[in-house]
Amino acid sequence: MTNAHAPETPVGADRGTVAASAPVAGSEPILLTQARSQWWDVWDQFRNHKGAMAGAAVFLLIVLVVVFGPYAWPFDPTETNIRSRNQGMSLTHPLGTDQLGRDVFARMIQGGRVSLAVGMTAMALSLVLGTLIGVLAGYFRRLDGPLMRLTDLFLALPLLPLLLVMVLLFREPLTAAFGIETGIFILIVSAIGITSWMQTARIVRGDVLALKEREFVLAARSIGTPARRIVTRHVLPNVLSPIMVSATLGIATAIITESALSFLGLGFPPDFPTWGRLLNDGVPYLELYPGRAFWPGLAISLVVLSINYVGDGLRDALDPRIRGR
Amino acid sequence: MLTFTFRRLLYAIPTLLFISLVIFLLLDLAPGDPMAQMPLTVPDEVKARMREALGLGEPIHIRYWKWLVQFFWVEPLHMLDSLLGTGFAEGSQRILSWQTRSPVVDIVMQRMPQTLWVVGTAYVVAILIAIPVGIYSAYRQYSLFDQAGTFVTMVGFSVPPFFSGVLVIIIFASQLGWFPSIYDTRLVVDSWSDFGLQVRQMFLPVMVLALQITSQLSRFMRASMLDNLNQDYVRTARAKGLREKTVVLVHVLRNSMIPVVTVIALGVPSIFGGAIITEQVFKVNGIGQLLITAIQGNDLPMVQTLTFIFAVLIVLFNLIADVLYGILDPRIRYD
Numbered sequence: 001m002t003n004a005h006a007p008e009t010p011v012g013a014d015r016g017t018v019a020a021s022a023p024v025a026g027s028e029p030i031l032l033t034q035a036r037s038q039w040w041d042v043w044d045q046f047r048n049h050k051g052a053m054a055g056a057a058v059f060l061l062i063v064l065v066v067v068f069g070p071y072a073w074p075f076d077p078t079e080t081n082i083r084s085r086n087q088g089m090s091l092t093h094p095l096g097t098d099q100l101g102r103d104v105f106a107r108m109i110q111g112g113r114v115s116l117a118v119g120m121t122a123m124a125l126s127l128v129l130g131t132l133i134g135v136l137a138g139y140f141r142r143l144d145g146p147l148m149r150l151t152d153l154f155l156a157l158p159l160l161p162l163l164l165v166m167v168l169l170f171r172e173p174l175t176a177a178f179g180i181e182t183g184i185f186i187l188i189v190s191a192i193g194i195t196s197w198m199q200t201a202r203i204v205r206g207d208v209l210a211l212k213e214r215e216f217v218l219a220a221r222s223i224g225t226p227a228r229r230i231v232t233r234h235v236l237p238n239v240l241s242p243i244m245v246s247a248t249l250g251i252a253t254a255i256i257t258e259s260a261l262s263f264l265g266l267g268f269p270p271d272f273p274t275w276g277r278l279l280n281d282g283v284p285y286l287e288l289y290p291g292r293a294f295w296p297g298l299a300i301s302l303v304v305l306s307i308n309y310v311g312d313g314l315r316d317a318l319d320p321r322i323r324g325r
Numbered sequence: 326m327l328t329f330t331f332r333r334l335l336y337a338i339p340t341l342l343f344i345s346l347v348i349f350l351l352l353d354l355a356p357g358d359p360m361a362q363m364p365l366t367v368p369d370e371v372k373a374r375m376r377e378a379l380g381l382g383e384p385i386h387i388r389y390w391k392w393l394v395q396f397f398w399v400e401p402l403h404m405l406d407s408l409l410g411t412g413f414a415e416g417s418q419r420i421l422s423w424q425t426r427s428p429v430v431d432i433v434m435q436r437m438p439q440t441l442w443v444v445g446t447a448y449v450v451a452i453l454i455a456i457p458v459g460i461y462s463a464y465r466q467y468s469l470f471d472q473a474g475t476f477v478t479m480v481g482f483s484v485p486p487f488f489s490g491v492l493v494i495i496i497f498a499s500q501l502g503w504f505p506s507i508y509d510t511r512l513v514v515d516s517w518s519d520f521g522l523q524v525r526q527m528f529l530p531v532m533v534l535a536l537q538i539t540s541q542l543s544r545f546m547r548a549s550m551l552d553n554l555n556q557d558y559v560r561t562a563r564a565k566g567l568r569e570k571t572v573v574l575v576h577v578l579r580n581s582m583i584p585v586v587t588v589i590a591l592g593v594p595s596i597f598g599g600a601i602i603t604e605q606v607f608k609v610n611g612i613g614q615l616l617i618t619a620i621q622g623n624d625l626p627m628v629q630t631l632t633f634i635f636a637v638l639i640v641l642f643n644l645i646a647d648v649l650y651g652i653l654d655p656r657i658r659y660d
Contacts, residue, residue, distance in 0.1 A: 158635035263487040290495045297488030305483035
């Protein structure tokens with residue numbers, strides 16, 4: 001990546017080490033005040049990754065627009081106005097209006113809220129599942145075999161067909177139980193979460209296996225720390241970096257999966273816009289109004305691209321072999 | 326190596342059985358009723374008998390067993406029969422689709438060629454592009470070519486196929502009119518002009534799929550080349566006075582291909598699985614499209630069989646990838 005061009009920043013890293021060893025070596029106490037945590041080094045490295053910074057900026061911008069947009073934008077996403085339907089780009093409707101005269105920009109904002117919410121919640125779910133299974137498998141030897149077999153089994157399942165089937169099966173009972181919007185939200189989030197935790201679990205398990213043999217874990221165990229405490233205090237903070245990387249990539253895949261489901265007509269109901277749904281609705285009008293399919297697709301691609309760049313930068317920044325060079 | 330292969334094959338059996346059970350149970354819990362589309366004038370007892378005719382009357386474990394027997398015994402025998410003209414499977418019940426009342430495997434065989442042509446071509450094209458791109462961008466790391474390549478591959482796997490498909494349709498089919506946007510399956514290629522038409526209608530779906538596969542593969546190729554380029558044996562080869570071409574294209578390339586080949590093998594099931602979304606966008610009536618229509622039509626035997634075929638392929642090619650890894654890299658022999 002762009003790391004090699006990055007100006008070298010050993011200053012911060014050096015100061016950190018000096019400060020850390022200061023009490024032992026007894027050097028100047030002034031340096032102690034400038035002690036910095038590992039996260040500052042990570043940030044320094046991350047800042048030098050141009051693609052990652054650009055990605056983070058674009059992603060933040062989109063999140064801000066999507067979160068605060070409805071309060072600032074005068075049009076309601078569901079408000080129809082037949083007189084002004086199928087309009088092109090104009091000052092009042094920057095992205096035009098659809099076949100029922102609804103403002104496309106307002107619908108994009110609304111769709112973005114749902115798509116991003118689904119992406120983040122599904123990512124959180126798959127992270128929790130993946131980390132739990134990875135830590136359990138890595139830390140407790142007896143659970144390792146069965147849990148890894150389970151992970152292999154899940155990896156061998158054909159995921160997209162299975163997702164489609166799951167959505168088809170549980171759509172009715174869940175919408176009956178929670179109402180149509182919450183029901184489908186729960187359904188899609190859990191379907192994506194349940195089918196995407198395997199990579200995280202494998203990575204976390206590998207790291208935990210290595211960590212478990214380290215001296216500080218041995219020390220903790222020898223003073224009688226219970227396993228639960230060792231995991232939460234010593235193991236989890238140290239596997240945070242791979243988890244963060246898979247978190248960013250998880251949002252991207254979750255957004256794409258949700259859009260794919262909506263695109264295939266198995267996601268949210270038609271009056272409940274998400275980016276995938278809007279794209280799907282725009283396809284029949286492709287010849288006449290290509291913009292209607294273009295904007296939601298562009299939004300999905302931009303978000304995913306920016307997240308992938310952030311993930312790339314994070315991976316480099318969190319890798320101690322590259323950092324500080 | 327042989328014992329390892331054998332052990333893995335044995336281990337694949339419980340895996341497949343478990344997957345088949347999961348798929349069967351999941352589908353069986355379906356609230357969808359195959360009789361839901363029947364007119365209300367059909368009396369209840371007739372409906373009950375129709376249900377029995379579909380094989381729904383029996384308890385679940387018996388149905389599961391019957392399905393397993395049909396899938397693993399009757400259908401292979403049928404294939405043998407149609408290949409050799411024998412009569413082993415005569416009179417036995419095959420897996421029937423609820424939508425068309427014809428054997429599921431026959432329909433799958435009808436759809437397979439379209440999927441294999443489109444997705445298979447895309448895969449081959451992607452491999453042919455990805456490997457040179459990966460080699461060159463690793464060899465000239467951080468060059469303009471490498472930076473551009475990195476950006477394109479990032480875009481390639483960030484843009485979902487349902488958007489890139491729509492985008493190329495807008496540009497090449499509706500604005501420029503160079504290629505048709507819909508794949509015509511009835512086209513029979515028996516002359517050069519038909520062949521031209523076939524190439525033109527395959528161009529867009531293949532392009533969309535190939536972009537996606539290329540971006541993943543070329544990243545792998547690049548990383549793998551980079552791992553090898555700084556190894557000691559490369560310096561030795563250069564020090565011996567070998568030409569640069571020989572060093573890179575023979576010594577380094579052969580070693581870098583090891584992980585890439587296994588990644589390629591792992592991707593093969595997706596060729597048979599069909600690209601569900603791309604097929605939907607370009608209206609290719611392949612396996613993926615068959616699955617979608619079966620899901621929408623509540624055609625359980627079809628969905629069960631298709632998903633299970635995919636699972637078998639995934640397990641099989643995982644195994645092949647493992648064995649290939651062992652064959653290509655003598656450092657990793659499992660026994």
